[in-house]
Amino acid sequence: MWWAANMSSDPVGAAKHPPVVRAPNGVVDDGRKYWSAGKPYYDPSNIKVPTLLILAEWDADTPFYM
Numbered sequence: 001m002w003w004a005a006n007m008s009s010d011p012v013g014a015a016k017h018p019p020v021v022r023a024p025n026g027v028v029d030d031g032r033k034y035w036s037a038g039k040p041y042y043d044p045s046n047i048k049v050p051t052l053l054i055l056a057e058w059d060a061d062t063p064f065y066m
Contacts, residue, residue: 006021007014013022034041055062 007019010022013020030041033039
């Protein structure tokens with residue numbers, strides 16, 4: 001079911017022999033340019049809309065300083 005849905009949504013990948021699942025890898029480039037270089041992806045001070053931040057009691061992946 002997943003494979004059929006993927007192939008129907010990506011005719012280029014479906015036309016390859018054998019068919020392939022294509023995925024954007026811009027996030028890999030972002031990681032190389034920003035995360036690995038210690039640069040932020042964005043400037044939080046540019047966020048101009050109301051924002052709610054929630055930290056769950058048992059959220060082990062988000063340190064409190066974040």
